[in-house]
Amino acid sequence: MASRPRTLYEKIWDAHVVETRDDGTALIYIDRHLVHEVTSPQAFEALKVAGRPVRRPELTLAVPDHNLPTTPRVDGGGRPVPIADPESAAQLAALEVNAPAFGIRYIPATAKEQGIVHVVGPEQGFSLPGTTIVCGDSHTACHGGLGALAFGIGTSEVEHVLATQTLLLQQSKPMEVRVEGDLGPGVSAKDLILHIIGRIGAAGGSGYVIEYKGKVFERMTIEERLTVCNMSIEAGARAGLIAPDDVTFAYLKGRPMAPKGAEWDAAVAYWRTLHSDEGAVFAKSVTINAADVEPSVTWGTSPEDVVPIGGRVPHPEDFADESKRVAAQKSLDYMGLVPGTPMIEVRIENVFIGSCTNSRIEDLRAAAAILKGRRKADNVKWAIVVPGSGLVKAMAEEEGLDRIFIEAGFEWREPGCSACLGMNPDKVPAGERCASTSNRNFVGRQGPGARTHLVSPAMAAAAAVTGRLTDVREFV
Amino acid sequence: MEPLTRVEGRAIPLGLKNVDTDIIIPAKWLKTISREGLGQGAFEVLRAEPGNVFDDPAYQGAPILIAGDNYGCGSSREHAAWAMLDLGIRVVIAPSFSDIHSGNAVKNGILPVVLPQEAVDRLLEVAREGLAITVDLEAQTVTTPYQDRFTFELDPFRRHCLLNGLDEVGLTMARGEAIGGFEASRTAAQPWLMRGTAA
Numbered sequence: 001m002a003s004r005p006r007t008l009y010e011k012i013w014d015a016h017v018v019e020t021r022d023d024g025t026a027l028i029y030i031d032r033h034l035v036h037e038v039t040s041p042q043a044f045e046a047l048k049v050a051g052r053p054v055r056r057p058e059l060t061l062a063v064p065d066h067n068l069p070t071t072p073r074v075d076g077g078g079r080p081v082p083i084a085d086p087e088s089a090a091q092l093a094a095l096e097v098n099a100p101a102f103g104i105r106y107i108p109a110t111a112k113e114q115g116i117v118h119v120v121g122p123e124q125g126f127s128l129p130g131t132t133i134v135c136g137d138s139h140t141a142c143h144g145g146l147g148a149l150a151f152g153i154g155t156s157e158v159e160h161v162l163a164t165q166t167l168l169l170q171q172s173k174p175m176e177v178r179v180e181g182d183l184g185p186g187v188s189a190k191d192l193i194l195h196i197i198g199r200i201g202a203a204g205g206s207g208y209v210i211e212y213k214g215k216v217f218e219r220m221t222i223e224e225r226l227t228v229c230n231m232s233i234e235a236g237a238r239a240g241l242i243a244p245d246d247v248t249f250a251y252l253k254g255r256p257m258a259p260k261g262a263e264w265d266a267a268v269a270y271w272r273t274l275h276s277d278e279g280a281v282f283a284k285s286v287t288i289n290a291a292d293v294e295p296s297v298t299w300g301t302s303p304e305d306v307v308p309i310g311g312r313v314p315h316p317e318d319f320a321d322e323s324k325r326v327a328a329q330k331s332l333d334y335m336g337l338v339p340g341t342p343m344i345e346v347r348i349e350n351v352f353i354g355s356c357t358n359s360r361i362e363d364l365r366a367a368a369a370i371l372k373g374r375r376k377a378d379n380v381k382w383a384i385v386v387p388g389s390g391l392v393k394a395m396a397e398e399e400g401l402d403r404i405f406i407e408a409g410f411e412w413r414e415p416g417c418s419a420c421l422g423m424n425p426d427k428v429p430a431g432e433r434c435a436s437t438s439n440r441n442f443v444g445r446q447g448p449g450a451r452t453h454l455v456s457p458a459m460a461a462a463a464a465v466t467g468r469l470t471d472v473r474e475f476v
Numbered sequence: 477m478e479p480l481t482r483v484e485g486r487a488i489p490l491g492l493k494n495v496d497t498d499i500i501i502p503a504k505w506l507k508t509i510s511r512e513g514l515g516q517g518a519f520e521v522l523r524a525e526p527g528n529v530f531d532d533p534a535y536q537g538a539p540i541l542i543a544g545d546n547y548g549c550g551s552s553r554e555h556a557a558w559a560m561l562d563l564g565i566r567v568v569i570a571p572s573f574s575d576i577h578s579g580n581a582v583k584n585g586i587l588p589v590v591l592p593q594e595a596v597d598r599l600l601e602v603a604r605e606g607l608a609i610t611v612d613l614e615a616q617t618v619t620t621p622y623q624d625r626f627t628f629e630l631d632p633f634r635r636h637c638l639l640n641g642l643d644e645v646g647l648t649m650a651r652g653e654a655i656g657g658f659e660a661s662r663t664a665a666q667p668w669l670m671r672g673t674a675a
């Protein structure tokens with residue numbers, strides 16, 4: 001094809017163009033589609049009404065996660081426990097019926113493979129480098145950690161993908177976030193992405209697909225790369241990407257839905273071509289010095305409201321732009337914070353370790369390393385750990401992490417989205433604070449009136465021990 | 477989907493920046509399996525505040541909403557578009573929109589109008605006076621009784637779909653042959669890409 005140097009994003013895009021239209025939009029082929037119970041019922045309904053089949057059922061994988069309670073799913077006699085909330089039950093039942101009716105593979109709530117869609121996709125080897133991956137969930141960007149072009153879509157688009165295996169899209173612009181140097185001790189992938197969002201803003205990536213570049217990312221494990229790409233959407237970007245490499249291939253090899261035998265070799269040979277060419281042009285570039293990144297925490301109700309843990313709650317007057325000043329005041333009122341307060345003096349009553357951002361085995365290990373031999377503070381009323389999938393849960397139990405959490409005063413739950421969003425029974429009470437490893441600190445996100453501080457798993461664990469936001473480096 | 481050519485009416489002067497889809501429709505309303513009735517939960521958190529613009533009698537039934545930067549950011553939930561539609565909103569004017577939400581809006585017959593901040597500020601003033609604003613999609617203009625006239629861009633395909641109320645799924649299904657051709661060459665060259673859950 002073109003001899004012009006291309007970015008990784010452009011390479012993946014070009015490989016998926018079915019046809020280009022005169023107006024510049026393109027019909028893009030979708031390789032992998034993940035479906036959960038919340039954003040799919042209206043799409044299946046529309047297909048039924050119009051008598052339309054699913055074009056390629058084997059390219060879609062369905063798993064329930066958002067609504068599921070995280071309490072035990074089978075009773076003592078091994079029978080499934082009914083879901084108490086009738087609306088949640090109806091939505092879950094709809095997926096359970098719709099998926100098989102359209103020939104789609106469905107992972108039931110009681111299967112050990114069940115988990116949050118964005119944990120399950122990579123874990124099963126369903127998500128692969130260089131593929132286009134979509135899901136009716138904005139954190140689909142997560143799969144970019146494997147070098148896939150992955151993004152969230154709405155329900156009409158879910159229907160469009162089911163019926164045609166394509167989407168009509170306008171190409172985004174490539175943006176580069178380059179990180180120079182190494183992260184300091186105690187500074188995690190989550191701290192880095194929070195820092196990046198704080199730097200470029202919640203709309204800074206709007207209209208772009210971000211590629212994360214630099215040694216830092218090359219040295220990261222896949223779990224860490226998934227954490228970084230997961231939050232690309234919080235910077236407004238359509239997707240985030242990290243070029244696949246040997247770390248990626250080692251992670252995928254042998255996974256149930258990954259290619260096998262000669263096809264594996266062919267796939268790896270292809271994946272090795274997936275990187276931005278020397279001289280490829282990015283429409284926007286941001287450079288970040290890794291040494292400037294400290295353990296990060298949010299103070300407000302937008303993920304861009306980030307300060308280092310050693311920082312203070314800002315004054316609204318600190319912001320140059322008028323609308324940001326108004327927004328900051330609103331955030332502070334909602335969060336019940338006084339400007340100038342050191343972040344380490346902010347007391348918390350709840351701790352949530354989980355979500356598609358930070359519920360993989362490494363996240364649980366990082367939190368457990370801090371909690372080992374310690375206990376949560378008395379003012380922490382509710383602390384839960386929700387593994388990202390049944391497989392993560394089983395692995396953690398094998399390593400004895402569950403004991404560490406339970407002895408530290410945490411509840412050890414079944415996999416699902418849990419307190420990341422107020423849709424299932426796990427909610428943060430109104431007016432209370434939560435140190436949370438999730439990705440959104442929006443008003444009411446963790447329950448009506450709940451106050452969220454986004455942090456890394458190790459920082460959440462440290463906060464549980466002291467009962468206030470805490471610099472995890474005091475523990476290492 | 478209902479065609480949209482010209483909308484004339486009062487506008488709700490929200491003006492707020494970073495209005496995320498959790499604000500437009502909180503998660504507890506997402507447990508529905510239908511598209512109807514979500515207006516009840518729309519902007520619930522903002523409506524809990526006394527004197528909010530949504531419950532102000534001056535803006536009841538207004539078909540236009542004016543917001544700040546990054547409207548519809550956050551969750552991909554299309555319920556946000558359904559909730560707005562249920563309130564009777566057909567046009568949102570803002571300096572910028574999230575990609576996902578503006579796509580969802582168009583697919584439900586809601587027009588996202590991007591205008592520079594100064595123009596948005598001016599329209600907010602006019603809206604606060606309770607005067608009608610006219611949005612003309614044919615001409616791609618927003619006008620006020622004070623003779624303000626702002627032009628906006630919209631990608632031609634979206635404009636075409638909105639003007640004619642077209643169903644995108646049906647349009648793409650008509651391209652089945654091209655899609656089939658793409659799949660055939662895919663299956664020949666990189667069969668593992670086509671295996672999915674059947675691997």
Ligand code: SF4
Nearest residue numbers: 139355356417420421
């Ligand atoms: S964990 Fe949270 S962000 Fe991730 S898919 Fe579930 S609800 Fe969405």
